[in-house]
Amino acid sequence: MNDNQENILTVNGLSVNYGKFQAVQNVSFNVLKGEIFGLLGPNGAGKTSTLSALEGLLKPQSGSIVIDGYDAGEKPLYARASLGVQLQSTSFQPELFVVEVLELYAGIYGLTLTRNEILAILREISLEDQAFKKFGQLSGGQQQRVSLVIATIHNPKLVLLDEPTTGLDPQSRRQLWERIEAIREKGHAVLLTTHSMEEAESVCDRIAIIDHGRVIAVDTPQALIDKHRTDPEVISVSRRGKITLEDVFIALTGKTVRA
């Protein structure tokens, strides 16, 4: 079924409209098995809209999405079964205990996990003590850990993370990077969105820079830096003589602050 065995995700000519507004325009990229791929772009660039189309939350205007060999338009349930997802703003029923939230999603993904197995999962993310607290009573960082562990509970081949580090303190952010790398270690591919260049440079194998709904560059962070090192634009925005991914990003997407 899959003509390219190396791709876990192939996006081709994807366009997403909200009414007449084109949020995503003719976007193409692919994610390889076992890689961490970053979708970088300023606010409103179209990152969440792109992911929403992959997740099946909205119907694209045009283009094709193939996840693990399944066309997301034709076989949405199969495509989604291979996906683990953390939405930009996910929540779970605040009345449910943390173990119950995990049990719900284990069931939804067709897993039969015992209470003890669920508790073991919570132990791994140091939330065993919170197991019988209501989800709504957890701190933001703890809720975030729950939502990340649910994104990988069914051992998905591709994990989609929408701005996973936004709102985290530096410690939690570092810990999350380690968790994301651990996800890859287990053989999953990760597609994440971020506007943290530091994050993209240090955890992503490859990145796509997206702006105004269009992909303007796809490569490894280092290759992007090398390729644009001598651009006058890049040099003019760089500080202290060292060219960083952020300089390339600013040069490519402009200095205007987005709402």
Added chain:
Amino acid sequence: MDTVIPKTSTVLAALLRADFTTQWRNRRSVILTLVVPVIILISWKGLVAIKGGAFALSNSITIGLIATGLMGYTNAIARDRDKGIFQRLRVAPVPTWTIMASRICVQLVMIILVTTAVFIAGNEYDKITLTPSGYAFTYFTAIIGGLVYLSLGQMVAGLITNPETVNSTTRLVYFVFIMVGMFGELGILGVQVHDMEHWSPYGTVKTILAGSMEPGKWTNDTSIALLLTGLYAAIFAAIGIQRFKWNSNK
């Protein structure tokens, strides 16, 4: 490709378990939903002798059904939509209908509970008893009547996104139903209001409930009310389902 889609029955079981647990954790508001119609029934004790047991029971059950569908169900889905709970469920490999089917199952149980609470209170305080077939038939019409208010709630949640606005709207509609329903029914508000009330979603549900409590007294009028009840449910549900959005797009 070794991808396996979870069985729909497994998915439904997980959703039902979570939704019933959530309902259990909110048992205070559940109890309130059960207590209000019981209090009304008890306070109407004097009317039972004049208007009959079926009159008192059917009005109380109707009020319980309105609270269940309009307040409980509607506010829960408006809140969960706003929090992104539905969106997270929808990105899982679950058929979308299972998410709502599970919610509605919880409400069907609530309908049975409300009806039972009114039956028990009617028996204890007002000595109202029905024939076994009267009880059975009334459970059946209570579910049909409950569906009217569930679909009315679905319509409110379909037309309004903001959970606070949904909340104040459902309260207002609940209040209007109780006022016009109870007082219109008693004729206090005049003949025209009484007629209007009689064919409103309050009156038709009340009529079919009262009719099923005493199946011998089922008339043409009751049949028309049943037909209208079904029509109301179909119209509200059609609008509510068609206009429903799964996210609140903040």
